[in-house]
Amino acid sequence: MPARSRKRADPRAALTRPAAKWDDATVAQEKILVVEDDKDIVRLLKYNLEKEGYRVVLAADGEAGLAAARKEKPDLLILDVMVPKLDGFELLKIIRRETRAPALMLTARKEEVDRVLGLELGADDYVTKPFGVRELLARVKALLRRAGPAEAAAAFLRSGGIEMDVERYEVRVRGKDVPLTSKEFEFLKILLQAGGRALTRDQILEKVWGYDRSMEIDTRTVDQHVARLREKLGAEAARVATVKNVGYRIKPEQ
Numbered sequence: 369m370p371a372r373s374r375k376r377a378d379p380r381a382a383l384t385r386p387a388a389k390w391d392d393a394t395v396a397q398e399k400i401l402v403v404e405d406d407k408d409i410v411r412l413l414k415y416n417l418e419k420e421g422y423r424v425v426l427a428a429d430g431e432a433g434l435a436a437a438r439k440e441k442p443d444l445l446i447l448d449v450m451v452p453k454l455d456g457f458e459l460l461k462i463i464r465r466e467t468r469a470p471a472l473m474l475t476a477r478k479e480e481v482d483r484v485l486g487l488e489l490g491a492d493d494y495v496t497k498p499f500g501v502r503e504l505l506a507r508v509k510a511l512l513r514r515a516g517p518a519e520a521a522a523a524f525l526r527s528g529g530i531e532m533d534v535e536r537y538e539v540r541v542r543g544k545d546v547p548l549t550s551k552e553f554e555f556l557k558i559l560l561q562a563g564g565r566a567l568t569r570d571q572i573l574e575k576v577w578g579y580d581r582s583m584e585i586d587t588r589t590v591d592q593h594v595a596r597l598r599e600k601l602g603a604e605a606a607r608v609a610t611v612k613n614v615g616y617r618i619k620p621e622q
Contacts (some may be wrong), residue, residue, distance in 0.1 A: 396511055399423040401442035403459065404474065405451050409497075413446065416501050417508070430454025437463055439619045444512055447491075449475040457489060464490035464550050468537060470511040470578075474499070485544040490550035493578045511578060527618050532560060541604050551576060552597050557577035557588075559608065564620035566611040590615070 399601060400417055404410050405428045417424050425440045427433035431453045435490070437445065445463065449456035460471055472491040493507050525532040529542040534557065539546045547557065554576045558567065567575075569590045598605035607619045 374557045375495075387577060392547075398443035399425060399440060400446060400508070401425045401427065401433065401436055401440060402446045403427045403430065403436075403451055403456070404446070404448040405429060406448070409448075409474075412501065413504075416505060420505060422508075428452075430456070430459040433459055434462060437526060442516070443468070444467055444469055444508060446508075447471055447473055449473055460489045460491060468550060468553075469514075470515050472507060474512060487549075507578070514575065514578070523620045526605040527560055527620070528607050530556075530558060530560070530601065530607060541601055546600050546602075548597070548600060552600070555593055556597060557558065559616060559618045562617065564617055566614050566616065568615040 375528065387445060400422050402413050402417075402424060404413065404426075410428075414424050414426065423597050425436050425442060429452045433445075433447070433451065434454065436442075437488045445454040447459060451459070454462075456473060456475075460473070461492075463469075463471070464477055471490065472493045472495060473491045474495055474497060476497045492511055493505065495504055523533070523535045526536065531540045532538070532553075537553065538587065539548055539556065555572065558572065558575050572590050594608060601608065609619045611617055
């Protein structure tokens with residue numbers, strides 16, 4: 369029987385072959401924890417998040433959500449405010465002591481006090497039910513993008529007597545540890561990363577709270593956080609400088 373001829377593959381073919389399309393659904397590998405007790409919303413979120421390529425972990429109440437957050441170490445959390453056993457606010461308060469993963473709150477209530485409370489506790493974004501799936505997915509992608517490695521260019525930041533260890537989530541002022549809330553930490557971090565450049569209040573809201581001009585949030589929120597941050601910075605408080613009619617910056621070292 370004559371030997372079969374075998375066509376040898378051209379090694380150059382791999383270089384000339386059209387590249388595979390790598391879209392967000394292909395490359396996304398982030399893990400998202402969804403704490404929600406409404407089965408219809410759970411199915412909706414799970415289907416659409418997995419369709420985008422995310423790994424989804426589910427919990428139907430706050431206690432299960434806390435256990436899942438500690439075990440799974442999610443890259444992002446979607447928390448319903450009104451879940452049983454441990455509501456979303458209490459869950460967020462505990463989680464913020466243990467992780468800096470971005471948190472998106474879901475609520476059927478529209479009261480401003482709920483939104484403010486969530487943001488003060490460390491929520492990164494807030495969506496009111498009923499919501500559009502496209503909008504929610506866009507917010508998820510934006511939060512993950514801001515939390516990604518590109519945002520954490522330096523693990524250690526310093527200005528004068530202020531020192532920040534980004535990875536350890538620690539701040540020291542003249543050698544003394546200073547506890548900050550998650551928002552105060554993120555606020556101080558972006559000021560230090562700016563290297564003396566002024567940041568507008570809108571820029572700060574977008575980077576720290578995830579809001580832009582199209583969303584209703586009072587820019588005085590920034591000023592209130594500045595006042596609390598300065599109080600905690602003590603002798604280095606003046607380093608957080610006000611830029612009139614603009615925003616804030618860190619005074620560079622002389």
